[in-house]
Amino acid sequence: xxxxxRNIDDHVGELLSGYVDGELTQQQRQLVSLHCENCDxxxxxxxRLRELRQSVGKAHLSELGEDKWRxxxxxxxxxxxxxxxxxxxxxxxxxxxxIGIVGFLFSDEIEIGMKLIIIAVYGGLATLFFSVLRQRxxxxxxxxxxxxxx
Amino acid sequence: xxxxxxxxxxxxxxxxxxxxALQMLGNTDDATDAVQDAFVKVLNKPDAYDANTGPLAPxxxxxxxNHCIDxxxxxxxxxxxxxxxxxxGPGPEDSLxxxxxxxxxxxxxxxxxxxxxxxxxxxxxxxxxxxxxxxVLEIAxxxxxxxLHRARMALKxxxxxxx
Numbered sequence: 045x046x047x048x049x050r051n052i053d054d055h056v057g058e059l060l061s062g063y064v065d066g067e068l069t070q071q072q073r074q075l076v077s078l079h080c081e082n083c084d085x086x087x088x089x090x091x092r093l094r095e096l097r098q099s100v101g102k103a104h105l106s107e108l109g110e111d112k113w114r115x116x117x118x119x120x121x122x123x124x125x126x127x128x129x130x131x132x133x134x135x136x137x138x139x140x141x142x143i144g145i146v147g148f149l150f151s152d153e154i155e156i157g158m159k160l161i162i163i164a165v166y167g168g169l170a171t172l173f174f175s176v177l178r179q180r181x182x183x184x185x186x187x188x189x190x191x192x193x194x
Numbered sequence: 195x196x197x198x199x200x201x202x203x204x205x206x207x208x209x210x211x212x213x214x215a216l217q218m219l220g221n222t223d224d225a226t227d228a229v230q231d232a233f234v235k236v237l238n239k240p241d242a243y244d245a246n247t248g249p250l251a252p253x254x255x256x257x258x259x260n261h262c263i264d265x266x267x268x269x270x271x272x273x274x275x276x277x278x279x280x281x282x283g284p285g286p287e288d289s290l291x292x293x294x295x296x297x298x299x300x301x302x303x304x305x306x307x308x309x310x311x312x313x314x315x316x317x318x319x320x321x322x323x324x325x326x327x328x329x330v331l332e333i334a335x336x337x338x339x340x341x342l343h344r345a346r347m348a349l350k351x352x353x354x355x356x357x
Contacts, residue, residue, distance in 0.1 A: 100314060
């Protein structure tokens with residue numbers, strides 16, 4: 045800020061910006077007005093600052109528009125609810141699977157040899173499944189052409 | 195403020211926030227990510243904004259700005275101050291003269307420091323008051339006028355060099 049003892053003949057500098065923005069006190073506004081009446085240099089700067097403010101205000105510094113932001117906000121809501129849904133589903137599946145496995149392992153009706161065979165079959169299938177799944181996930185992440193529509 | 199009111203206000207702030215982020219990050223995609231991340235952050239914790247402390251705009255812009263600062267810290271420092279030339283231009287409905295004026299302005303803005311770009315966008319593009327600008331930039335209110343004036347004079351100089 046500028047102190048009140050500024051002489052009217054001194055260039056008003058930053059007060060010109062404050063004047064353009066309507067951020068000056070009554071006293072400061074009068075000082076700038078009177079100074080610019082007699083100072084061509086400051087008067088010219090004042091005119092240029094006004095033009096500058098107008099051209100920045102009208103410029104297209106961002107092109108995305110409100111629809112894009114509304115859409116992205118909805119996308120985020122959908123994404124979050126979908127993630128919560130998947131989380132609940134997987135938790136339920138794990139709980140059911142866990143109960144089944146514990147029931148199978150501690151069952152007296154199935155012999156130990158049979159249990160080992162069943163474990164080997166399902167264990168092998170699970171290993172194959174996770175191996176293929178892993179490969180597919182890596183491919184999906186690194187595939188440059190995944191968004192190309194044919 | 196209810197959730198829908200907040201959403202509506204945030205949508206209106208999107209472009210201004212994007213312009214601010216673009217001046218800080220120099221890349222349209224990063225700027226879009228920054229604004230979207232700020233939306234998620236704010237909408238997940240809407241209570242973090244207290245309407246009694248002032249309008250939503252400066253508060254939200256501070257969130258965006260802080261997020262941009264985090265993004266700049268995470269990436270290589272040499273990318274922080276350069277604006278990408280492929281910044282999208284105006285749509286076909288704009289006049290050629292207007293498009294040229296915009297391009298000249300963007301090129302001149304790109305020559306300024308990040309601080310100068312920010313303060314010009316906040317005042318001249320977003321029309322924030324000096325008090326709000328001080329709030330967003332976390333600087334003393336009394337320094338806004340002098341910083342803004344220096345930034346405008348630098349932009350004026352760049353525009354006359356380019357023009």
